[in-house]
Amino acid sequence: MLRSMDIHRQRTLSLLIWLPVLVVLTQTLVVCSLECKDQCSEVGTQNATCDNTTGVWNCTCKPFYSGPLCSECKDGYFNTSSCQPCECDKNGAVNQTCDGHGNCFCKANVNGSKCDSCNDGYFNLTAGCVICECNGHSDTCDAVTGVCSDCKNHTTGVHCDSCELYYYRDDTQGLEDGCQLCPCDDKTSTQTCHYDADYDNNTGSVVCDSCKDGYSQPLCEDCADNYFMDNSTCQLCDCNGNINLEDTGNCDPLTGKCLKCLYNTTGRHCEECLPDYHGDPIIAKNCTYSPNKPDEPTRASTSTNIITITVIALIVVIVVIAGIGLYCYRQRHYRKAPLPFWTIELRKDDSMSFNDYHNLDSSLIDDVLVAPRGQLRMGDTSNYETINS
Numbered sequence: 470m471l472r473s474m475d476i477h478r479q480r481t482l483s484l485l486i487w488l489p490v491l492v493v494l495t496q497t498l499v500v501c502s503l504e505c506k507d508q509c510s511e512v513g514t515q516n517a518t519c520d521n522t523t524g525v526w527n528c529t530c531k532p533f534y535s536g537p538l539c540s541e542c543k544d545g546y547f548n549t550s551s552c553q554p555c556e557c558d559k560n561g562a563v564n565q566t567c568d569g570h571g572n573c574f575c576k577a578n579v580n581g582s583k584c585d586s587c588n589d590g591y592f593n594l595t596a597g598c599v600i601c602e603c604n605g606h607s608d609t610c611d612a613v614t615g616v617c618s619d620c621k622n623h624t625t626g627v628h629c630d631s632c633e634l635y636y637y638r639d640d641t642q643g644l645e646d647g648c649q650l651c652p653c654d655d656k657t658s659t660q661t662c663h664y665d666a667d668y669d670n671n672t673g674s675v676v677c678d679s680c681k682d683g684y685s686q687p688l689c690e691d692c693a694d695n696y697f698m699d700n701s702t703c704q705l706c707d708c709n710g711n712i713n714l715e716d717t718g719n720c721d722p723l724t725g726k727c728l729k730c731l732y733n734t735t736g737r738h739c740e741e742c743l744p745d746y747h748g749d750p751i752i753a754k755n756c757t758y759s760p761n762k763p764d765e766p767t768r769a770s771t772s773t774n775i776i777t778i779t780v781i782a783l784i785v786v787i788v789v790i791a792g793i794g795l796y797c798y799r800q801r802h803y804r805k806a807p808l809p810f811w812t813i814e815l816r817k818d819d820s821m822s823f824n825d826y827h828n829l830d831s832s833l834i835d836d837v838l839v840a841p842r843g844q845l846r847m848g849d850t851s852n853y854e855t856i857n858s
């Protein structure tokens with residue numbers, strides 16, 4: 470009994486000894502956890518414990534925070550008043566970190582504080598911003614789709630790779646060339662065109678897309694078959710229906726003369742029967758061979774002959790009358806007035822007497838014999854001619 474009493478006393482005693490130690494330890498623990506709170510960052514710490522065996526403060530950080538005292542931001546976060554995610558674009562940024570203002574580090578040709586947009590002239594952030602593909606006709610494009618904007622040189626299309634309406638280009642020479650205005654007139658075509666490298670046995674040509682009636686490709690300048698150029702427009706050849714429209718070359722493209730008259734007809738417009746054929750070439754179209762029958766064309770030619778002869782005769786008469794008139798006129802106008810003129814006819818045996826023969830030019834009457842008593846007498850015929858000459 471006494472022994473058991475002793476054991477009980479001993480236990481109570483040891484309890485009395487350890488109790489203050491426990492109290493001290495408990496108090497120390499309380500103090501420790503308060504000090505942990507003070508040491509670990511207030512904004513960054515979720516929970517702080519004190520390792521009572523090692524005495525090292527153990528700070529459990531809130532999300533975004535790091536460091537032994539939870540006072541720093543994790544990579545990818547930045548600190549203003551509290552840690553915030555950088556939110557750098559994963560395609561546009563070099564890495565996911567940012568500076569203290571939250572600016573990310575961008576790849577080339579990328580901009581924006583989060584590196585989430587492309588520089589002008591670049592597109593597709595997913596691909597890290599690549600240069601716009603506009604074939605040299607524009608410097609800008611849609612940042613997302615890459616569709617070129619403001620294509621120059623009359624180009625259009627996603628990559629400025631085609632021509633505007635009414636413009637064309639030889640695409641086989643590359644897409645860098647500008648587009649040219651179609652050489653297609655609005656009077657003869659739809660004004661749209663394209664380049665056909667195979668045209669004309671591979672020499673290539675610009676070709677107007679669609680010509681109006683009567684005009685032919687490539688440029689709708691030339692007349693189509695069965696048309697001819699008249700007054701700078703293409704007119705349908707008039708052959709009075711005496712041609713086969715399925716056929717080609719029915720008329721001369723320059724003059725419009727019908728070249729392939731059918732049904733025994735002939736003439737510029739297939740408007741008459743062939744020689745020795747008779748009938749109605751235009752409506753009944755029944756020109757048939759009948760060589761002897763005098764018919765309208767023959768009569769027509771006879772009357773033509775009569776007219777011709779009459780005209781010629783008239784011309785002859787007019788010419789003759791004019792000739793006579795001219796002759797008379799000349800006669801009247803140019804005939805000289807007769808000079809006063811004396812003719813003295815002397816026969817061989819005639820003799821004249823002058824009152825004063827000494828005044829006569831003796832050289833003129835050299836061979837005239839002067840007879841005695843003032844009489845002139847001609848020697849012979851030769852003397853007579855001498856005086857006259």
Ligand SMILES: *[C@@H]1O[C@H](CO)[C@@H](O)[C@H](O)[C@H]1NC(C)=O
Nearest residue numbers: 544545563564565566567574
């Ligand atoms: C992120 O990139 C920047 C710029 O190149 C560099 O200074 C920084 O050290 C990088 N950060 C990490 C965590 O790689």
Ligand SMILES: *[C@@H]1O[C@H](CO)[C@@H](O)[C@H](O)[C@H]1NC(C)=O
Nearest residue numbers: 593594595596597613614615
């Ligand atoms: C952007 O780039 C990505 C990856 O290279 C590609 O799959 C996508 O088709 C591109 N987008 C455009 C619009 O080019």
Ligand SMILES: *[C@@H]1O[C@H](CO)[C@@H](O)[C@H](O)[C@H]1NC(C)=O
Nearest residue numbers: 605606621622645646647648
């Ligand atoms: C396209 O247009 C620009 C300016 O409008 C000009 O400088 C350039 O020479 C042109 N390019 C071609 C191929 O015509």
Ligand SMILES: *[C@@H]1O[C@H](CO)[C@@H](O)[C@H](O)[C@H]1NC(C)=O
Nearest residue numbers: 666667668669670671672673
């Ligand atoms: C096309 O060119 C070839 C070779 O140059 C030639 O033999 C042929 O006659 C040409 N054809 C026409 C329709 O010009």
Ligand SMILES: *[C@@H]1O[C@H](CO)[C@@H](O)[C@H](O)[C@H]1NC(C)=O
Nearest residue numbers: 656698699700701702703704
């Ligand atoms: C030629 O055509 C024009 C326009 O169609 C017209 O005004 C002119 O009178 C025509 N001339 C002749 C000689 O037919």
Ligand SMILES: *[C@@H]1O[C@H](CO)[C@@H](O)[C@H](O)[C@H]1NC(C)=O
Nearest residue numbers: 747748749753754755756757
């Ligand atoms: C041609 O037809 C017309 C009208 O039908 C007729 O009057 C004429 O006699 C015909 N001529 C010949 C040569 O058949």
Ligand SMILES: *[C@@H]1O[C@H](CO)[C@@H](O)[C@H](O)[C@H]1NC(C)=O
Nearest residue numbers: 732733754755756757758759
């Ligand atoms: C053309 O003349 C021949 C011979 O007279 C005749 O047989 C034929 O029917 C004529 N053709 C026409 C379309 O009249």
